[in-house]
Amino acid sequence: MSAPYHAPGRAELDVAIMGAGFSGLCIAIALKKAGYKSFQVFEKANDLGGTWRDNRYPGCACDVPSHLYSFSFEQNPDWSRSFSPAPEIWRYMKACAEKYGIEPQLRFGAAVTDAVFDEANRFWRITLANGRTTTARALVSGVGALHLPAYPKIKGLENFAGQAFHSAEWDETLDLTGRKVGVIGTGASAIQIVPAIAAKVAHLTLFQRTPAWVLPRMDKSFSQRAKKLFRAVPGLQRFFRSAVYLRLEMAALGFLGNRKLMQRVEKLALGYLGRSVEDPATREALTPHYQIGCKRILISDDYYQAFNRPNVSLVTQPIDRITEKGIVTADGTLHELDTIIYATGFRANEPLAELNIVGRGGHTLAHEWRFGAEAFYGITVAGYPNFFMLLGPNTGLGHNSIIFMIEAQVRYIRHCLGWLFREGATEIDVRRAVQKRFNEKLTAQMERTVWHSGCRSWYLNENGTNSVIWPGFTLSYWWQTRQPDPHDFVIAVPEPAPSALA
Numbered sequence: 001m002s003a004p005y006h007a008p009g010r011a012e013l014d015v016a017i018m019g020a021g022f023s024g025l026c027i028a029i030a031l032k033k034a035g036y037k038s039f040q041v042f043e044k045a046n047d048l049g050g051t052w053r054d055n056r057y058p059g060c061a062c063d064v065p066s067h068l069y070s071f072s073f074e075q076n077p078d079w080s081r082s083f084s085p086a087p088e089i090w091r092y093m094k095a096c097a098e099k100y101g102i103e104p105q106l107r108f109g110a111a112v113t114d115a116v117f118d119e120a121n122r123f124w125r126i127t128l129a130n131g132r133t134t135t136a137r138a139l140v141s142g143v144g145a146l147h148l149p150a151y152p153k154i155k156g157l158e159n160f161a162g163q164a165f166h167s168a169e170w171d172e173t174l175d176l177t178g179r180k181v182g183v184i185g186t187g188a189s190a191i192q193i194v195p196a197i198a199a200k201v202a203h204l205t206l207f208q209r210t211p212a213w214v215l216p217r218m219d220k221s222f223s224q225r226a227k228k229l230f231r232a233v234p235g236l237q238r239f240f241r242s243a244v245y246l247r248l249e250m251a252a253l254g255f256l257g258n259r260k261l262m263q264r265v266e267k268l269a270l271g272y273l274g275r276s277v278e279d280p281a282t283r284e285a286l287t288p289h290y291q292i293g294c295k296r297i298l299i300s301d302d303y304y305q306a307f308n309r310p311n312v313s314l315v316t317q318p319i320d321r322i323t324e325k326g327i328v329t330a331d332g333t334l335h336e337l338d339t340i341i342y343a344t345g346f347r348a349n350e351p352l353a354e355l356n357i358v359g360r361g362g363h364t365l366a367h368e369w370r371f372g373a374e375a376f377y378g379i380t381v382a383g384y385p386n387f388f389m390l391l392g393p394n395t396g397l398g399h400n401s402i403i404f405m406i407e408a409q410v411r412y413i414r415h416c417l418g419w420l421f422r423e424g425a426t427e428i429d430v431r432r433a434v435q436k437r438f439n440e441k442l443t444a445q446m447e448r449t450v451w452h453s454g455c456r457s458w459y460l461n462e463n464g465t466n467s468v469i470w471p472g473f474t475l476s477y478w479w480q481t482r483q484p485d486p487h488d489f490v491i492a493v494p495e496p497a498p499s500a501l502a
């Protein structure tokens, strides 16, 4: 059933997009291709790129093969390696923006702080950090789930006399030669940073709370011949991409509860650890004692090997405090340092944390999500009409390319925007009961997965709720979101209602 109709006010824009990472870029390209003219991408930084603009630490690269970690509609035969470095991914994104003519739509230095749904006019009132305001009939968030750095809560952090920074805030002019460096964290960034800087520094101390499960990355460069073949043979690259996709998708079986498969993967990882680390005590300290997959599985060809170097040490004692001179661990030892790198990840569990999104009735998303974020397919939230998210709650992955999810969401949102801009609807809002049923099912599914097998991971918030991961196959997400069902939404339409929306 449709809501009663009253005419909308006139908004400056049809669509406002927040963020110019892979998400913002993907929806902007889709809108451009579909002939939309009145849209803008508000990006708080001074360039596009998101993750791949911000993360400039040595060794930064994707951990999903590049031929899959890229847009399906813009395949690149020239990837230099299986897992291309960050600057190359960033260049790819810029080339996409140029090729699809997105640049005129980009507004840099434009951090959105507030977006308030104006119920009388049925549009979003958007405020930027610089005080500028605009209005848009639809609002799309592409602000990223791994965007806001998470700093550890350690006593005395501010007392350190040396240089301390987060891995996502790396200064490329920084020279670590001869320094005594401490790295805090054992996640995806740390395992790329440690081997990349180990040979340069005087000493590297890795402070580990929990060891990661690590598998070999098997990274290799593509020869000129391979690149030529990708370019020349029709369908070869698509075939290669599909093969990579299916291989990764199979791994979901393990994450979703096939313990036997995961035990086999554990064996592989332990074998790799055994072969790679020479010192038995270090090997033991690097051995995880939780189910593989519960935390993100990491891949590296040189992380373990770095611990064979005489200038690299592993500290497993908990950190007690930071002093002027370095890090003091619980056993009272002072580890003297002149540089501390916080490889402590991102505030993944606080999506849209820096934004004040106000929906119907003056309700804020921050309040709505105070016990954990939830949405409908991670895309829409009841009470926030004409608002769409890319990589919203429960659409992160532990096993495959997130760009696949972004593309599925863009297709879904494009359909919804079609209702608004092609079929005359003025407002669409997912039904609360539909969203509730969806999340009950999702929670039940989640409980059977490896992510709920008992470890402490960044996927879980302090209440133990997982609002990060999609607990299923990406193929099933793609299938379920191939077209939005109008019955899931309250749709305000002029009378008489267009048949597709009735």
Ligand SMILES: Cc1cc2nc3c(=O)[nH]c(=O)nc-3n(C[C@H](O)[C@H](O)[C@H](O)COP(=O)(O)OP(=O)(O)OC[C@H]3O[C@@H](n4cnc5c(N)ncnc54)[C@H](O)[C@@H]3O)c2cc1C
Binding pocket: 018, 019, 020, 021, 022, 023, 024, 042, 043, 044, 045, 048, 049, 050, 051, 052, 055, 060, 061, 062, 063, 064, 069, 110, 111, 112, 113, 142, 143, 144, 145, 146, 147, 189, 354, 355, 390, 391, 400, 401, 402, 403
């Ligand atoms: C080091 C690293 C490696 C990764 N490797 C992989 C990988 O191999 N495979 C994989 O699938 N995923 C990987 N990821 C996850 C990665 O974040 C996603 O793949 C993808 O880049 C997300 O794109 P996005 O556009 O949604 O977010 P982001 O890339 O985070 O972009 C968000 C953009 O929004 C902007 N923004 C934020 N807030 C505002 C605001 N209020 N107003 C305006 N603009 C705003 C930001 O400045 C940023 O440019 C990795 C993440 C990191 C950090």
